[in-house]
Amino acid sequence: MTLPHPNTDQISLPIVLGVLGDPTRLAIVRYLASKEGVPLNCSQFLDLGSKTNLSYHLAKLREAGVTRAEVVGTSRLITLRRADLDTRFPGLLDSVIAAAGDDAELPMIGGQEPAKAHA
Amino acid sequence: MTLPHPNTDQISLPIVLGVLGDPTRLAIVRYLASKEGVPLNCSQFLDLGSKTNLSYHLAKLREAGVTRAEVVGTSRLITLRRADLDTRFPGLLDSVIAAAGDDAELPMIGGQEPAKAHA
DNA sequence: TCCTTAGTTCAAAAGTTATTGAACAATTGG
DNA sequence: CCAATTGTTCAATAACTTTTGAACTAAGGA
Numbered sequence: 001m002t003l004p005h006p007n008t009d010q011i012s013l014p015i016v017l018g019v020l021g022d023p024t025r026l027a028i029v030r031y032l033a034s035k036e037g038v039p040l041n042c043s044q045f046l047d048l049g050s051k052t053n054l055s056y057h058l059a060k061l062r063e064a065g066v067t068r069a070e071v072v073g074t075s076r077l078i079t080l081r082r083a084d085l086d087t088r089f090p091g092l093l094d095s096v097i098a099a100a101g102d103d104a105e106l107p108m109i110g111g112q113e114p115a116k117a118h119a
Numbered sequence: 120m121t122l123p124h125p126n127t128d129q130i131s132l133p134i135v136l137g138v139l140g141d142p143t144r145l146a147i148v149r150y151l152a153s154k155e156g157v158p159l160n161c162s163q164f165l166d167l168g169s170k171t172n173l174s175y176h177l178a179k180l181r182e183a184g185v186t187r188a189e190v191v192g193t194s195r196l197i198t199l200r201r202a203d204l205d206t207r208f209p210g211l212l213d214s215v216i217a218a219a220g221d222d223a224e225l226p227m228i229g230g231q232e233p234a235k236a237h238a
Numbered sequence: 239t240c241c242t243t244a245g246t247t248c249a250a251a252a253g254t255t256a257t258t259g260a261a262c263a264a265t266t267g268g
Numbered sequence: 269c270c271a272a273t274t275g276t277t278c279a280a281t282a283a284c285t286t287t288t289g290a291a292c293t294a295a296g297g298a
C-alpha cells in the first residue's frame with residue numbers, strides 16, 4: 001500500500017507555487033520544516049481543519065511533490081521532500097520557509113511559537 | 120491617475136505564491152525578469168491571452184505586489200517589484216525566476232527562446 | 239472477534255478564479 | 269473634432285477549489 005507521488009523531474013513549478021499559495025498548506029509546510037527529521041502523521045494538523053479537509057490538503061501537497069507520505073500501519077508518516085525540491089528548484093523551499101517563518105497571518109499548529117518581531 | 124499597489128510590508132506570502140501559481144502569470148513574471156529595466160506595456164503579453172484576460176492577470180500581479188504599473192499616456196508601464204520583493208521575501212523571487220527560466224511547460228512570449236537543456 | 243484509531247472516498251454545496259465579449263474611458267495624432 | 273490606440277469595467281459563464289458529513293477501509297489491541 002503505497003501512495004502515488006510524482007518523481008522529482010515531474011514536479012511542476014506552477015503546481016508547487018499554487019499548492020503553497022494556500023495558508024493552510026503553507027502552515028503545514030512551515031510546521032514540517034520546523035520538525036524536520038520527525039515524521040508526522042495527519043492528526044498533528046487537526047488544528048488547521050477537519051480530518052477530511054486535512055486529507056484533502058495533504059493529498060494536494062503530496063501530489064504536487066512537496067511532501068512524501070509513507071504508510072505505516074494506520075498512519076501516514078509525512079515528510080517534506082526537501083532534497084527533491086532543492087534539486088528541482090534550488091533555493092525555492094528555503095526562501096519560502098524563511099518567509100513563512102515570519103508570517104503571523106498563517107495559522108499556528110499546537111501552540112507553535114509565532115516568530116518574534118525584532119525588539 | 121495612479122493604480123492601487125500594496126506597500127512593501129503589505130505584501131502577503133500566500134497571496135504572492137498563489138498569484139505565481141498560474142502559468143500565464145508566471146510567464147509574465149519570467150518575461151519581465153528577462154527584460155529587467157525595460158518597462159513593458161500590456162500589449163507585449165497578448166500572446167498569452169485576450170486583452171481582457173491580460174488586464175485581469177496583470178491586475179492580480181499588481182494587487183499582490185509582484186509588479187508595479189505606472190500610467191503613462193494610454194499605456195501602463197509594467198515592472199517587477201524586485202527590490203520590494205527581495206526585502207520582504209529574500210531570495211524568493213530569484214529562485215522562482217531561476218526555476219521558471221528552465222520551464223518548457225510555461226507559455227512563451229514573442230518568440231522567446233526556451234532555455235536550452237545542457238548539451 | 240469486536241472495538242478503536244487513522245485516514246480515505248464520495249457526493250454535495252459553497253466559494254473562488256479564469257475567460258469571454260461588449261461597452262466604456264482616456265490619451266494621442268491627424 | 270474625429271479616429272485610432274491602450275487598456276479598464278461589467279456581467280455572464282465556465283471551470284476549478286475548498287469544505288462538509290456520512291460511509292467506508294485497514295490495522296492494531298483487548
